[in-house]
Amino acid sequence: MKKHVFAAVLLAAPLLASAQEATIRKNLPARIPGLAAIDEVAKTPMDGLYEVRIDNEIAYTDAEGNYLIHGTLVDTRAMKNLTEERINKLNAVKFSELELKNAFTMVRGNGKRKLAVFEDPNCGYCKRFEKDLAKVDNVTVHLFLIPILGEDSMTKSRQIWCSADKAKTWVDWMQRDVTPKGNPVCNTEALTANLEFARKYRITGTPTVIFADGTRIPGAINTQQIEQQLSR
Template structure:
């Protein structure tokens, strides 16, 4: 019976040692990278990857990879050729997933059509040609509430137009007038536009780099201008 007892004790000791070893490894990676690479002193997470000796470094939603000692660092896509998966892309998709019920609607204005029961959120720039096409198609959708987040990412003129629309008495009408009828509201955009800055920060955090970007109530995120039929299909899910 003694060998068995010894074996159990050894297994218990190993189980305790593994987390300690992992912690020490992470500490070494953090220390070495912080000392050697400017800007890598604020690593949010270190994760061991399926590939032996490889570790993921996460800074906010930015992904890097390094070896066990932090001697080498690279930025790019890690592919699992056996499973035919892009591990980097899957990880970023998970990190940048948007939960619909956590959207800060105070930074948006809502356009209600029909009973407004179905909901969707849209991130758009007033100078985006694809957004204008999308908005014209969106006029065909009924019984929906559209929460519109302005993100002026296409230059200084986009900021001016976004301010004018946000400062209008009826933001929804001002938006549709501009996007569908090319008519801007007559104001100088001199109201509190903190919401626009908050939206730009949100877009940066969740990697919304193009417009339109649509988020449906089930959390599905669709980049680019989809047509009315596709919107109806997504709303029906």
């Protein structure tokens, strides 16, 4: 008899979860006009609390959609920021999905460690990041140019991409303020492809760093932070 009861409980659990998800999907849009389409509803480790994902934004609600919470969910026992972990997972980019043909590569030392970075040549934070990145050894860097800060960014990106030594021209400009020169005459389809990739993966700021494990970090992280991620 007990076995039958246990089996019935196991069968009922998914149905209950499905019903609660349906309730949340129904109530929240009805009560919040203009709410964007809900992409996913998932139960959290906290009893009665559900994650609501809209695009890559996370909010929380109860099983009836009576309350909506914007904030951070922290597991105090494990001292883990569950919201941050979830967003990092949503923002991750598989290294295998990067179109490396649209980047130029710089190898330092044995080059065993790998990272990719999306940068605009007129980005001040990128210049700061490049000076910190220059202190990291035994790394392969795949540099994707995404000119998003105006027409001059596109001009400089073309000059860098069309130069005989892309890496040297890039380093000279970003670290030594040696302005790229010349009339860029070459195939610059890679720059267009990079901008399309950035739109697809919502890379809206520079620098954006992607590590071999898929971890994606926006902003000018310092040398120590780069090393920490590479050593994971």
